[in-house]
Amino acid sequence: MHKPAKEITIYDIAAKLNLSAATVSRSLNDMPGVNAKTKKKIVETARAMGYSSNAFASNLRTKRSNTIGVIVPRLNSTFMSDVIAGMEKIANEANYNLIISQSLETMKKEISNSKTMYNNRVDGLLISLAYDTDNIDHLENFLSRNIPVIFFDRIYEHRTCPNIHIDNFKAAYDITRHLIDQGCKRIAHIGATGLRNVYAERYNGYKKALLDSGLPADDDLLIINDLSAKAGQEAGEHILKMQPMPDAVFAANDICAINCMLVLKRAGIKIPEQVAFAGFNNDPAACIIEPNLTTVNYKGYEMGEVAAKILIDHLTQNDNLRLTHSLILRHELLVRGSSVRG
Amino acid sequence: MHKPAKEITIYDIAAKLNLSAATVSRSLNDMPGVNAKTKKKIVETARAMGYSSNAFASNLRTKRSNTIGVIVPRLNSTFMSDVIAGMEKIANEANYNLIISQSLETMKKEISNSKTMYNNRVDGLLISLAYDTDNIDHLENFLSRNIPVIFFDRIYEHRTCPNIHIDNFKAAYDITRHLIDQGCKRIAHIGATGLRNVYAERYNGYKKALLDSGLPADDDLLIINDLSAKAGQEAGEHILKMQPMPDAVFAANDICAINCMLVLKRAGIKIPEQVAFAGFNNDPAACIIEPNLTTVNYKGYEMGEVAAKILIDHLTQNDNLRLTHSLILRHELLVRGSSVRG
DNA sequence: TTGTATGCGTTATCAG
């Protein structure tokens, strides 16, 4: 077993300066009521001796970990990395640490992760739900002990937890409307499980836009999968076989849209003349495919910042978290070549 | 200030069962020397009472955190997310937690992150260096206290720290050779700072391949930047102005290669006939651009697994980490349309 | 302004 070397404690510093540990503690924590000179001396010797505060002892004593737990479906999406970068910035500034884990889209791992988070006594939890999560019993530990939980993006309606998201319904409505304005009449939608608000809302927005324009919301035009690259390819093959083919495709994420589009392109379909395309998320790849993909842009970075900020404000100022029921961030429609018909 | 509710401790369990806390602790930790019956009773009531071990107290006592620190340049690259996913799998299985942070390619943040990691008493550190890190004084705390540090991908030569990486030299050599085999004679290279082994080695491999084939390694053919998407575009504009233009471009990562290629394509340059392209990393976008990008594939997931495994084995079995100087993983050349000439 | 004393929840040592 690996054995770390001895640590330097506030007692060592106190001994060296003929002071009490209490005074050292107070100085190191910038507490009021310490003589400026002694404080200076303490801070200096602390540095000189290579002192570093032991977080465990401090946490044990204060019952706060200064750590925030983050659970996301996957780390490796552009959107989520942006979210996390935003969270990290805010957390860092406020002296909070982030423990991050991914559920890999399964409720099972999400449960296990939340247990770990709880054991590590995170001060709060920021979570975006897995693909198949259908209840939040695994968060009961947090809720019953008043440890704040905030949902972002893939949210869950709960009495005491704020939600942070965008208006997925409106975004989908607008993008579908845009396709209709381009003259499209048979618009297919590639979506995912209705369990997740983001996908349910995008579908609802799509459907409403069709109905408002007097277009039928034909079930044949609806494709449900997991929105992965592979699923996008399969959707493309499926679409090629449809009779008649749709004249537009609106996919609930860009990766899926792009991979679907590639299949159609390779089959000789003209984009956007024969089939127009729109996605969701503004993944960098949307600007690599040709023609570039029309999509909905929303700032993950800001979502991360906001989520972390709300949580930390609550932890440090005890504003009432329940007052904030949900927080809706801005999005914008980015119209590009994949959907504009001369 | 937010106040969490009271916790259930081993004393509560002990009191309820008329036992001592010691016995409860032993049972809950599966230690030998406890009557099977009492143990069973203890485990059951623990669950019934909703007990959950307090990691701080345990860590304070044992001087081990069961936490591994991970510092990467950025989380939002396909490669790094894969690495982290691999680490998380191994860590999870061994009951270790991961604290993850990103340096955002600056040494400054890397220093601050490593300090946080140290304060949180991580049992070990897995790190891939930032773009401009030119020394590792900030890891001195770890090294002097025998806290194991393992470098991966962006490594650093150090007496006591193992390195995990691929043979960047050979990969670059092979891919350059491939371009030469396709008849290319003026091969440009887009690389990054020589501070980082990965880029220095890729450049060296490229150069050696040229020399071995009797081609001049012309300095005009070398473009140094930060390999970002934007840098790729700028490189593309630069290349368009070169007299004569190179007939191939080998970029040290895919994102840069792809964005450079897009600029050339839009200027009417035929790929690969006029300019052949090769990248590095096998980013998913390499299969989105047309023609698809020739690149070097290496498994980030496995690199993460290996790094975590070596660290945890050392932590739990105290095998001598110094014996492992470096560990070189496999890579493969993926030849695609961007480089194959009729 | 500083010091004393105590407890946070565990685990480890020793004794029974």
Next chain:
DNA sequence: CTGATAACGCATACAA
């Protein structure tokens, strides 16, 4: 097999 007790390092109420 079980119990009593002492740390681990820090922060705080209270005393000086």
